[in-house]
Amino acid sequence: MTYDKNYFLSLKKQFEQELFESVLPFWEKHSPDKKNGGYFNCLDRDGSVYDSTKHVWLQGRQVWMFSKLYREVQQRPEWLDLAASGMKFLRQHAITPQGRVHFTLTADGKALYTQRKIFSECFYTLALNEYAIASGQTDLQQEALQEFEKIWEFSQDASLVGRPSTPGDPGFKTLAIPMIMLNLMEELSGDNHSKFQTEVDTCLAQIKKHVIDQTVYENISPDGGIVNTSAGRLLNPGHAIEAGWFLQHWAIRLKDDQLSELATNIVRWSFDKGWDKKYGGIIHFLDGGGYNPVQLEWDMKLWWPHCEALYAHLLNYFTHRDDADLQRFKQTYDYTFKHFPDKEHGEWFGYLNRSGEVTHRFKGGPYKGCFHVPRTLWLCHKLISEKVDDL
Amino acid sequence: MTYDKNYFLSLKKQFEQELFESVLPFWEKHSPDKKNGGYFNCLDRDGSVYDSTKHVWLQGRQVWMFSKLYREVQQRPEWLDLAASGMKFLRQHAITPQGRVHFTLTADGKALYTQRKIFSECFYTLALNEYAIASGQTDLQQEALQEFEKIWEFSQDASLVGRPSTPGDPGFKTLAIPMIMLNLMEELSGDNHSKFQTEVDTCLAQIKKHVIDQTVYENISPDGGIVNTSAGRLLNPGHAIEAGWFLQHWAIRLKDDQLSELATNIVRWSFDKGWDKKYGGIIHFLDGGGYNPVQLEWDMKLWWPHCEALYAHLLNYFTHRDDADLQRFKQTYDYTFKHFPDKEHGEWFGYLNRSGEVTHRFKGGPYKGCFHVPRTLWLCHKLISEKVDDL
Secondary structure (H helix, E strand, O other), X not given: OOOOHHHHHHHHHHHHHHHHHHHHHHHHHXXXXXXXXXXXXXXXXXXXXXXXXXXXXXXXXXXXXXXXXXXXOOOOHHHHHHHHHHHHHHHHHOEOOOOOEOOEEOOOOOEEEOOOOOHHHHHHHHHHHHHHHHHOOHHHHHHHHHHHHHHHHHHHOHHHHOOOOOOOOOOOXXXXXXXXXXXXXXXXXXXXXXXXXXXXXHHHHHHHHOEEOOEEOOEEXXXXXXXXXXXXXXXXXXXXXXXXXXXXXXXXXXXXXXXXXXXXXXXXXXXXXXXXXXXXXXXXXXXXOOXXXXXXXXXXXXXXXXXXXXXXXXXXXXXXXXXXXXXXXXXXXXXXXXXXXOOOXXXXXXXXXXXXXXXEOOOOOOOOOOOHHHXXXXXXXXXXXXXXXXX | OOOOHHHHHHXXXXXXXXXXXXXXXXXXXXXXXXXXXXXXXXXXXXXXXXXXXXXXXXXXHHHXXXXXXXXXXXXXXXXXXXXXXXXXXHHHHOEOOOOOEOOEEOXXXXXXXXXXXXXXHHHHHHHHHHHHHHHOOHHHHHHHHHHHHHHHHHHHOHHHHOOOOOOOOOOOEEXXXXXXXXXXXXXXXXXXOOOOHHHHHHHHHHHXXXXXXXXXXXXXXXXXXXXXXXXXXXXXXXXXXXXXXXXHHHHHXXXXXXXXXXXXXXXXXXXXXXXXXXXXXXOOOEEOOOOOOOOOOOOOEXXXXXXXXXXXXXXXXXXXXXXXXXXXXXXXXXXXHHHOEOOOOOOEOOEEOOOOOEEEOOOOOOOOOOOHHHHHHHHHHHHHHHHHHHX
């Protein structure tokens, strides 16, 4: 392979340009709600607001992103101000009377909907912790730890967030839970890698159960088997790839070679299975039994699996120096940068059909905000910066 | 136009063939669960079962369909037996301890999930009523009426089925509720057109509020206005077209010319707006404000809006004899019969991408069962049979 130091340096520069000249300006310019605080996250192609509903996952993620950039990239006061606006809005409006976290709010912060899931709590806590460190407010960091303890209980018993249980329910264990918990614990533990040792071990053991015959199942039975239904056979390659790099981070922290090997393989297996041989790009959903997934959007190409794959392959390469991972990175890079960035208005499109045409013109929606694109650009840039001199 | 009696006679014959030689045999052969009763409704292209989960909407609808065919088309004992098997399964397993109706069951009838919506109740009651008449069990018809009274209460107060209300909730009134109630009341009242007069008037008044500036909005505010969010601007052309023919049936029953005019226009406006000028076919979702719908599947072509449009246009034509409706019928017919029927294994595909390629190979899934295709073939056939001699 001919990839040398210069290749990575030019890549680093491109990621920097994309982040600073296209992606961040879009959110800085269009998302702030100057009246109520927080962010508009439903933004049309040109940044205009088409729905003022505020999705709490995306509010929390944007607080996290700007706090992180302030702390790790550059201490721009306007970034901390932007994070502060979202944090204040969330602390004022996102908490339910029962101490849970809402899923959606109106522009002025009235409660709209609360999910029977833990993810609003997770992204709220990610925001709280990172903003606390960035702004130097240790009381908020303490608050984040208290939130975490609550989420941990929820994560082990779904009935605590109101999920009903029924006699026929297979009691699925879902990959999303140990994944997000590992990510949250990485963030909350900082340099103290053994801070959540028991909880981390629990999550690692849980995730390993989802890997059966070189395939990562999204939902498994409580005893770790495959349930022979569409939901039980569901594969979500982008999600598994994201789980892969979460695991790789823990493998590096824990200096666990076996875990690192598994993390690498999870990314490789999921990517190779999810890559569309006909049109390119990562397919959103597959059925592990070879049936047709029932999700209507199964064959679409979404921006976030490609973001996850960019960083996961690069991390694998710099961890193991296997050219096959660099080849996978290049394949993902070519598809991603050809299809997703909007050169006219900035940021990236989020949704393509199977053959790669943009199907949704908006830049922000109920599930797409200021998160996956800047996170991957920042992570890739950071990784190359740290590793390029070792080449 | 050159459409004469012979055109309709050949159409009638084609619908009959499609129903008797392709669609019904598929369900008769592949859906019966001989062990537990009821029907497998997740059937792959060739009819093999890929998921044994039983979706109660589809179980109820299949009971209804075979009972209706037994009563209106031909008294084949095997059709009544098939309906009886589903009815028995539902009566044994579908009712919750609180007297509601589950959404999904395992193959052997264990409860899986209960929605906070009224539609399981509606399709259960449609089944109960039609099966009662077909089998001559008047006690079951009485039971259907009692179910209806409960559903009516639910339909006027969503909190009764556990829908939470929040301070920011716009309190959407959704088209689906008065629509399905009108359909249910048509079925339950038989020839006694004034049986539910107050309830019918209420639903007609509710539906009329959804029509604003020649556009049928799926969700409106309690005072009948447009809510300026993606959900508030949502258009579902196929659903509006279905509402149109439900209304036309009531207009005919009530001899209400003004209502008939509105019903016709609802179909015309929704079809003209929903028709994809680029690729043909009816688009699944639109945004009334011209924005991009947020639903990932917005630009797909689903089988059921095309089924609804086939019958709605034909009904409009035979009601008003305006060639423009026959033209719309022909346009729908050409697209539908070119794209949806599976000539190899029978029945129809359910899901196409925007350009008309089949994206989901299965014939039955969580929302597609033995219902829309046979219902429209039967309704169109029946209508032509009744009206063709008037031409």
